[in-house]
Amino acid sequence: MAKGLEKGLVQIYTGNGKGKTTASLGLAFRAAGHDFRVYVMQFMKGQTIYGELEAARRVGTNLTIEQVGREAFVSRQPTAEDRRLATEALARARQLTSSGDYDLVVLDELNCAVDYGLIPVADVKELICAKAPHTELVLTGRNAHPELIELADLVTEMREIKHYYPSGQQARQGIEF
Numbered sequence: 159m160a161k162g163l164e165k166g167l168v169q170i171y172t173g174n175g176k177g178k179t180t181a182s183l184g185l186a187f188r189a190a191g192h193d194f195r196v197y198v199m200q201f202m203k204g205q206t207i208y209g210e211l212e213a214a215r216r217v218g219t220n221l222t223i224e225q226v227g228r229e230a231f232v233s234r235q236p237t238a239e240d241r242r243l244a245t246e247a248l249a250r251a252r253q254l255t256s257s258g259d260y261d262l263v264v265l266d267e268l269n270c271a272v273d274y275g276l277i278p279v280a281d282v283k284e285l286i287c288a289k290a291p292h293t294e295l296v297l298t299g300r301n302a303h304p305e306l307i308e309l310a311d312l313v314t315e316m317r318e319i320k321h322y323y324p325s326g327q328q329a330r331q332g333i334e335f
Contacts, residue, residue, distance in 0.1 A: 162194060162261040166294040167311035168286055172269055172302035175316030182264045182296045183210050189294075190221040194261035197254050198223040201247060201267040201299075202274070208335045226250075236274050244276035251285060258290040269299030269306070279303045 169185075171178040179200075186196045198214070203225050214223040226247035228239060236244075248271075255263045271277045282297075286309050289295050297306065307313050329335055 163292045163294060166261070166289065166292050168289075168309060169294070169296045169312045169314070170269070170302050170307060170310045171296065171298045171314050171316065172300060172307075173315035173317050174300060175318040176321065177316045178298040178300075179266050181314070181316075182266060182298050185296065186221060186223075186262060186264055187213070187217065189262045190217050193220060195259060196221045196262045196264070197260045198264040198266060199247060199251055199254070200225045201244060201265065201271045201276075202227055203267060209332055234274065236276055241276050244271050248277050248281055248285065252288060255285060255289040255293055255295055258293065260290075260293055262294045262296070263289075264296040264298065267299040268297045269302040271299070272303050272306070273299070273301040279305050282306060283309060 171181050183198070186198055190196050198210075198221070200208075200223065211223055211225075214221045227243045248268075251263070251265055251268075254260055268277070268282065272279050272282055282303075283305060286295065286306070297310075302313070
């Protein structure tokens, strides 16, 4: 196995523009290509068959992608079941980030889970503080909480300038999912 990181940092990809998950997956595939152990946990994605799930299977054992939550997308009025599933997923994420077993952990859409009230920001701050020293941690999703931004080492905001959805263009397999 390749030598991992001496010091893992915390990255946040946020903003209203497209590309937060895509950027984190690019990092995940790059890290897996260097023989890093990578775990991606996708919050609030429903159980849609995204192309990255099949790509991860093809990469092999270095890259795992898991979708957590119920099959439907979470609305702005999350249910008790949504909160329970998010809490359970965060507990597993805490174990993944603190175990030292992974070089990179991506918690995709975790910022949205906090914004929707599924997970308290204090619990995410605790997860960040408890991560293994060599584990790189990436949090994605819109509306990153200011307290998480303060803890991060790198924050990138994706800003929408123009998008094709308002003109009626639907999400396309292989591009948006």
